[in-house]
Amino acid sequence: MRLTRRHAMAIGASAVVVAGLPIRALAAGDDDITAFTGGADVGEGGITLTAPEIAENGNTVPIEVSAEGASEILVLATGNPVPAVATFKFGPLAASQAASTRIRLAKTQDVVAVAKMADGSFVKASASVKVTIGGCGG
């Protein structure tokens, strides 16, 4: 836990921002979902989002999404300054509708995946990923 002044201030600053950010961040994420779905209802189930409970490194967090029969899957990091992470598109010949990647998370937040299914309906899954300064377990 030796921290440079710069490091300390950076983390300190992010903590201040946390208090004010969630409402705006959620709104931003919601905007992305609305743009993706065109305002249609979003259901649950039929989509799996796998992410670590606590990120080992917030700069590169492995995630995996899968939704059998999906044509597109949108991934959002709702607590990032820019929530949109990726949209995976699957052609009709795709053997499976699954993708894995690594994303950067600015802080503890929900990662959300929304899939557009073949019949035009939408389903959503989310996972809470904690980003911690760590260091005192054992």
Next chain:
Amino acid sequence: MISRRDFLQTSMAASALLGASGFGNWGRLAAQQALTQDQLLEFESYGNVSLIHVTDIHAQLKPLYFREPSVNIGVGDNRGQVPHITGSDFRKLYGINDGSPSHYALSSDDFTALAQGYGRVGGLDRMATVINSIRAERPDALLLDGGDTWHGSYTCYHTAGQDMVNVMNVLKPDAMTFHWEFTLGSERVNEIVEGLPFAALGQNIFESEWDEPAELFPPYKFFERGGAKIAVIGQAFPYMPIANPGWMFPEYAFGIRDEHMQVMVDEVRAKGADLVVLLSHNGFDVDKKMASIVTGVDVILSGHTHDALPEPVLVGDTIIVASGSNGKFVSRVDLDVRDGRMMGFRHKLIPIFSDVITPDPEMAAVIDAERAPYEDQMSAVIGQTDSLLYRRGNFNGTWDDLICDALISEREADIALSPGVRWGPSILPGQDITREDIWNVTSMTYGAAYRTEMTGEFLHVVLEDVADNLFNPDPYYQQGGDMVRTGGLGYSIDINKPQGSRITNLTLLSTGEAIDASKTYQVAGWASVNEGTEGPAIWDVVENHIAKQGTVTVTPNNNVQVIGT
């Protein structure tokens, strides 16, 4: 599947022994006469399979004192559930008489008096006697080591874990999983594991670059025992790169990975496993949650959080066994495995009373040989203590108060931070403090005692972060340590609040003033997970401080106010 009657057959050695001994019968002689090795080992064999579980030994080769926590708070669904029950409530729950051997072994009050009566616990030579005796009865018993074995002592540090590897190889475990072992650095861990004569398991040990299972650590191993096909699946500590320095083992990634665990359980069942045993370093509450999510596990041998429970905890059809730490206990679990399933079990948590159990001579010789080159250095007496020195507990322990005092005075700091680790034996009032004793509570591969500036605001962030690792209501977000210890700093904590609002009333104790969020404070600490941390070794800082004091006295710490328990 498991009847209440079977459950009641679980027993603990000590609880069946002395009956109503009551207070005042603690004379050492009386204790020794009343307790015999045969009583401790007494066990009516059951079924066709025996498991022997040892865990979190933390390189403690020799007998020691170890005080269990008086404060161990559960949150969320685990509030008021074992292992979050301590003291007289714990004894009442399990029908343990005050002053009995079980009282001494499993709870914290009257620790000093009981320790003087019952003597030291643990010692790998005594554990060897117990294990050999079980094997004499059940030659094909499986010995499973839950990890945190190659860490925690003077000799372990100076041999980079080799002393423990050599000693454990004599005990011949069948499989092991890991946590602090990785703080030896991945190069050293790989070197040892490549030469291990038993399975190094971890279904959640992944290779970080591609996030694929690490080849060196298979997820499981099959054993044929008592006519049954047994699959032992390993689960390493999930949060190693967060709670410990990830830069020391960058090639590896961990995590809970319960989906992968389910895949592994289904795989071993498909391959014909009659019994599925999870050798886990998750910590108890994480294991409970995992048992409620992953189906098909019969037995979880639980480590990491250092809990010792006289009976297994049942979650659905899974039994969870907690076997303590620091060599204080060995668990024996006998199982009736028939027709591809576990039909019943009998369990005993065997406390290793060092004065009662005869050391195994072969193991004693191996231990002495490992220690001999370091004996002169280790046995140096640095000071004495007037107070009981212990560590375990959610908020503070007298050992940590002493370490924080050392950091503040030796490093000229306003505030000290000491990690909330759960290892480290206790020292009784009146005992000498040797160099070995200091290493037993500080030894690690990243023990530099740093000194840095932190703003009041950042101190708050640090405390909130650690508090959430302990008190997040979802066990999957807990890391299994205790709260960071503070010196020179008081605070209130409401454990039921969300992260960011648990900690209030931060106070600089030297002035009694409230901590100013924008002001900068001089902070000394140790065990930083950041690469490049500089400073003298913590064991030298503590040794210098104790040497100057001569005799140390640690006054009760009332600087943390806990709300919402």
